[in-house]
Amino acid sequence: MQQIFFFIRKFRYFLLFLLLEILAVALTIQHHSYHTSKFINSANFISGGIYNKVNSINEYFLLKSENKMLSEENVRLKNLLEQTEINYNEENFTVIDSSKYFQKYEYYSAKVINNNYTKRNNTLTLNKGSKQGLTPDLGVINSKGIIGIVENTSSNYSTVISILNKSSKINVHLKNSNHFGTLIWDGEDYNITQIVDIPRQAKIKIGDTVVTGGKSIMFPEGINVGIIKDFTFENNQYQKINVLLFNDMSAIGYVEVIKNLQKIEQKKLEQQVNNE
Amino acid sequence: MNSSIGLNSIRFIGLVLLQVLVFNHINLFGYINPFIYIVWVFLFPFRKNKALLLIGSFLLGLSVDFFSDSGGVNAAATLFIAFVRLPILKTILRKSDFDYLLFNLRLIPFSKTFLYITTLTLIHHFIVFNLEYFSFNAFLSVFYNTIFTSIFTIILSVLGILLFTKKK
Numbered sequence: 001m002q003q004i005f006f007f008i009r010k011f012r013y014f015l016l017f018l019l020l021e022i023l024a025v026a027l028t029i030q031h032h033s034y035h036t037s038k039f040i041n042s043a044n045f046i047s048g049g050i051y052n053k054v055n056s057i058n059e060y061f062l063l064k065s066e067n068k069m070l071s072e073e074n075v076r077l078k079n080l081l082e083q084t085e086i087n088y089n090e091e092n093f094t095v096i097d098s099s100k101y102f103q104k105y106e107y108y109s110a111k112v113i114n115n116n117y118t119k120r121n122n123t124l125t126l127n128k129g130s131k132q133g134l135t136p137d138l139g140v141i142n143s144k145g146i147i148g149i150v151e152n153t154s155s156n157y158s159t160v161i162s163i164l165n166k167s168s169k170i171n172v173h174l175k176n177s178n179h180f181g182t183l184i185w186d187g188e189d190y191n192i193t194q195i196v197d198i199p200r201q202a203k204i205k206i207g208d209t210v211v212t213g214g215k216s217i218m219f220p221e222g223i224n225v226g227i228i229k230d231f232t233f234e235n236n237q238y239q240k241i242n243v244l245l246f247n248d249m250s251a252i253g254y255v256e257v258i259k260n261l262q263k264i265e266q267k268k269l270e271q272q273v274n275n276e
Numbered sequence: 277m278n279s280s281i282g283l284n285s286i287r288f289i290g291l292v293l294l295q296v297l298v299f300n301h302i303n304l305f306g307y308i309n310p311f312i313y314i315v316w317v318f319l320f321p322f323r324k325n326k327a328l329l330l331i332g333s334f335l336l337g338l339s340v341d342f343f344s345d346s347g348g349v350n351a352a353a354t355l356f357i358a359f360v361r362l363p364i365l366k367t368i369l370r371k372s373d374f375d376y377l378l379f380n381l382r383l384i385p386f387s388k389t390f391l392y393i394t395t396l397t398l399i400h401h402f403i404v405f406n407l408e409y410f411s412f413n414a415f416l417s418v419f420y421n422t423i424f425t426s427i428f429t430i431i432l433s434v435l436g437i438l439l440f441t442k443k444k
Binding site: 024 | 293296297300301306308326327331337341342343345346352355356409
């Protein structure tokens with residue numbers, strides 16, 4: 001017994017070091033598996049609050065570009081509105097059929113208060129949280145394209161796994177051919193992501209537009225991602241497809257968070273199929 | 277005694293804020309963000325309780341992790357350099373024991389201070405980038421990131437120490 005005490009006394013600093021180091025490495029490993037990093041994230045009261053304060057100062061320097069982006073988005077939406085008007089059938093105008101209105105997605109506006117894009121695993125922090133209706137697993141986009149997926153929420157802040165992250169795998173397809181693939185990032189350049197798992201029958205050309213696929217429950221189909229920059233075709237297989245993002249991931253201001261109102265229904269149905 | 281605790285606490289908070297609000301957003305040449313917060317470990321008094329240093333550096337790393345959403349990466353690396361700090365300094369000075377009470381980093385020759393900072397910075401950065409990439413395939417990225425980021429961390433820490441500490 002005495003020898004144990006002696007041992008502990010002699011190596012007490014080493015034991016303390018070992019204990020804390022194991023704790024730190026455990027937190028790291030937990031962080032690398034998607035959706036379990038519950039403790040260490042910037043969606044807490046202190047870091048969220050500080051980022052919010054600093055961002056409210058930085059914001060003034062970006063007003064010009066932010067305004068320009070908003071007006072561009074307005075133009076795009078107005079054009080879309082004009083297009084639908086042509087398709088209206090005259091008889092439809094007088095018919096009020098409530099079953100024709102059905103909402104699948106709900107959008108929330110939020111502001112990015114912290115953004116990183118130079119690390120291997122990048123995240124963003126938003127200034128809205130569970131109090132404003134955000135939950136984990138919601139898609140995040142802005143007017144130019146896709147940004148990421150909400151990972152954790154606190155009452156007033158939330159963290160987002162950027163598409164520039166090891167654990168981000170997003171279903172995408174080519175705008176003109178409906179072949180699905182998965183969007184990943186190899187950690188090299190923050191403007192360029194990669195597509196894998198695309199079937200070899202797909203015909204890819206440089207400059208093709210890539211949009212989100214309908215397979216994902218988080219994103220509506222057809223959200224812009226980027227254009228194909230280059231690719232290699234070896235052994236009858238696409239090896240590396242680089243996608244140049246529409247978004248400049250280094251400068252993101254306001255974003256929209258998408259909630260799929262039929263997510264539970266879809267998940268339940270898919271689970272039934274899997275169980276059979 | 278008390279002023280030393282106060283000074284180290286202020287330095288702790290100041291360095292964390294400086295790191296997460298300024299140096300995490302520098303992106304020099306596109307990707308270099310120096311980790312200057314480890315200066316706290318370099319400057320922590322040697323005569324102080326060793327347990328306090330270990331717990332302090334763990335918390336220091338963890339606070340940076342909180343802000344940069346990186347799990348326990350910085351905590352693990354900072355704790356490690358805090359643990360190996362004394363053995364490394366002893367090796368560099370080639371002394372088995374020295375006067376802890378009067379020890380001051382500014383009083384030993386500059387080349388030895390520089391070597392001490394360089395060694396600890398390289399170890400710290402190597403651990404940080406390894407844990408962040410978390411794969412053997414990324415060895416080259418880890419290597420380049422370690423070297424280039426270390427260069428800027430070392431320059432900034434040496435300048436910071438020369439400017440903001442007193443030579444008694």
